[in-house]
Amino acid sequence: MKSPLVEITKLSFNRGSRIIFNNVNLDIERGKITAIMGPSGTGKTTLLKLISAQLEPTVGSIMVDGQNIHGLDQEELFEMRKRMGMLFQSGALLTDLDVFDNVAYPLREHTRLDERMIRYLVLIKLHAVGLRGAAQLMPSELSGGMLRRVALARAIVLDPMMILYDEPFSGQDPISMGVLMKLIKTMNDNLGLTSIIVSHDVNEVSAIADYIYIISDGQIMDQGTPAELEETASEWAKQFLKGLPDGPVHFHYPALDYAIDLFEIS
Amino acid sequence: MTRQILEIWVGVFVAAGIAALFMLAMKVSNLSTVSTGDTYEITARFDNIGGLSIRSPVKASGVLVGRVSNIKYDKDYSVAVVTMSIQNRFDSFSIDSRASIYTAGLLGEQYIELVPGIEDNYLEDGSDVVMADSALILENLIGRFISEIISK
Amino acid sequence: MQHFLRKTVAVFESLGDRSLDSFERLGRSTLFLVRVFKSIPFVFLRPWLLIQQLYSVGVLTIVIVLVAGTFVGMVLGLQGYNILVRFNSESSLGTMVGLTLVRELGPVVTALLFAGRAGSALTAELGLMKTTEQFSALEMMAVDPFKRVIAPRFLAGFLSMPMLAAIFSAVGIYGGYYVGVYLLGVDDGAYWAQMQKSVDFHEDFMNGVWKTVVFGFVATWIALFEGYDSVPTSEGIGRATTQSVVNASLAVLGLNFILTALMLETS
Incomplete structure (x- = not known):
């Protein structure tokens, strides 16, 4: 049994007086696709930022590949980040560079490869996401789905050990959703990556994830493989996974009794 | 692009x-x-310097030869002590040169005019110009003019 | 009575809140500047980054500076002539145009134009980069955005300002020359000779240059910080851009007074 790639122990994180995470323990297995799901505003993206050390936890530790990522200095952290890829919701391509240069950017920053070698590597990665033909386009000329695919090519260009996906499916049409699902799955299997997906698109995630954590109110509500969750999920998780309008999470925001409120009886 | x-x-x-x-x-x-060459300093004492200030020009026959570098008040003799920096290439001002404060035009800036005398010895760094004419103050002239008219 | 008390307390509360806010911003902007300074040596290793920014900050601001400088110089020629001719001293027109431009209008008007054209563009650009998570993306690619993005822009703004101001003053002096000499009949030789006689290299020209250096520094700093610190929404970018122009302009005008007072003091 290999040790997990990411081990989160006793993590708490506050933003001001708001508690985002409260004593969370979570492991990410190597070579697997792990999904982190939950309603909007539960800090799923925050979790990714904590794993990549863009944010500091209030309490607790996050070990990535055996190293405490928040104990690293700037240089060690940058070394670690070269082995991580992150796919942002908006793609986050550099707007002043074209598609080719965007994908080539990490290579030019971090390696001393010659232009011919860079071209070779970039075209391979662009071909993998099906956008070799778009190499000369500027980011402003691409659709949202294409932006994410270019960003994915950029994220894998340094052959990382792990990719973090921030809401990869939100706001996509069915076709590009399908394309992204296929890409995430094949990338993970063929390149031997570890993938962490943060999302609330239940169907897509269930189809490709090996393991799912459901978080809400700063805690892990449920966890398991998609099949396990199907059977053993709590009432709350069932409501979330099936998208039921009423259940443990009520349709109505907490309020006074309807009749009392309506007729202003005090 | x-x-x-x-x-x-x-x-x-x-x-x-x-x-x-x-x-x-x-x-x-x-x-x-402005030539940035080396300069030597001479001083002169005036009863009244009028509107002279630091960096005012020092001229000889209308040619700029230096600038005022310092102005002090000597309280023992009740006079103004003006130090002038003269460019080294103008080194032939005789020791009996006369320094006068003039005004360029009626209301223009004030400057010092150096007029060489006839001695064969020349002013050096630290020399004192003995003969110094004060500035002509317009108000004083007018006042004198009026009092002369009245006394007639 | 109680109502009045509560209102008074509320006034103090909001006043205190705002003071703390501005203090905090001041602190953050200082830390920001420190990080920019630390990253500047990196720019010399990548001159291409600087050249790109010199283009978007300097070259793209040239046209507006040329046009504004010419018109300001022409107006100075016209106004100056009409004032000076009353005292029969229109031959001093060169002095007036030269001194006004070199000491005051060149640095100040250029800085205001710079804040409006280059500064707002810098703020909007950084705001957009923040909104589209480009800073985070760079961090995740193990690239320091201060080195790659912010320091080259800072250096470009800082270097461009003195040159833009010099171009402004130079075309302004020719603008005044055109109006004074060609249209109004001031003597050609007198225009240049009078100007050269009374514009002092140290006291006027160099002091003007120092002003532009300070203005360029402050205007670029404010523009970059407002962009970097903006709220990452389209509304936030809009507000940051306005703030950037307003704050930079006020800072330039305020500093101009302080600098002028200091320079007159020491001369």
Whole structure:
């Protein structure tokens, strides 16, 4: 049994007086696709930022590949980040560079490869996401789905050990959703990556994830493989996974009794 | 926009900026007329210096030969002590030179005019100009003029 | 009575809140500047980054500076002539145009134009980069955005300002020359000679250059910080851009007074 790639122990994180995470323990297995799901505003993206050390936890530790990522200095952290890829919701391509240069950017920053070698590597990665033909386009000329695919090519260009996906499916049409699902799955299997997906698109995630954590109110509500969750999920998780309008999470925001409120009886 | 065109534009910009700075320094300001050569200092005592200030010109026959470098008040003798920095190449002012404060035009800036005398010895660093004429103060002249008219 | 008390307390509360806010911003902007300074040596290793920014900050601001400088110089020629001719001293027109431009209008008007054209563009650009998570993306690619994005822009703004101001003053002086000498009949030689006689290299020209250096520094700093610190929404970018122009302009005008007072003091 290999040790997990990411081990989160006793993590708490506050933003001001708001508690985002409260004593969370979570492991990410190597070579697997792990999904982190939950309603909007539960800090799923925050979790990714904590794993990549863009944010500091209030309490607790996050070990990535055996190293405490928040104990690293700037240089060690940058070394670690070269082995991580992150796919942002908006793609986050550099707007002043074209598609080719965007994908080539990490290579030019971090390696001393010659232009011919860079071209070779970039075209391979662009071909993998099906956008070799778009190499000369500027980011402003691409659709949202294409932006994410270019960003994915950029994220894998340094052959990382792990990719973090921030809401990869939100706001996509069915076709590009399908394309992204296929890409995430094949990338993970063929390149031997570890993938962490943060999302609330239940169907897509269930189809490709090996393991799912459901978080809400700063805690892990449920966890398991998609099949396990199907059977053993709590009432709350069932409501979330099936998208039921009423259940443990009520349709109505907490309020006074309807009749009392309506007729202003005090 | 290719890299080359961009570089050319930036080159043009930098060249224009430097040319403009150079033009302002040489053609607009007095840098070209100020010689930065070595100077020697002489002093003169005036009863009244009028509107003379530090950096006022020192001229001989109308030619700029130096500038006022310091002005002090000597309370023992109740006079103003003016130090002038004269450029080294103008080294032939006789020790009986006369320093007078004049005004350029009726309301213009004030300057010191040095008029050489006839001695063969020349002023050196630290020398004192013995003969010094004070500034002509317009108000004093008018006052004297009026009092003369009245007393007649 | 109680109502009045509560209102008074509320006034103090909001006043205190705002003071703390501005203090905090001041602190953050200082830390920001420190990080920019630390990153500047990196720019010299990548001159291409600087050249790109010199283009978008300097070259793209040239046209507006040329046009504004010419018109300001022409107006100075016209107004100056009409004032000086009353005292029969229109031959001093060169002095007036030269001194006004070199000491005051060149640095100040250029800085205001710079804040409006280059500064707002810098703020909007950084705001957009923040909104589209480009800073985070760079961090995740193990690239320091201060080195790659912010320091080259800072250096470009800082270097461009003195050159832009010099171009402004130079074309302004020719603008005044055109109006004074060609249209109004001031003597050609007198225009240049009078100007050269009374514009002092150290006291006027160099002091003007120092002003532009300070203005360029402050205007670029404010523009970059407002962009970097903006709220990452389209509304936030809009507000940051406005703030950037307003704050930079006020800072330039305020500093101009302080600098002028200091320079007159020491001369």
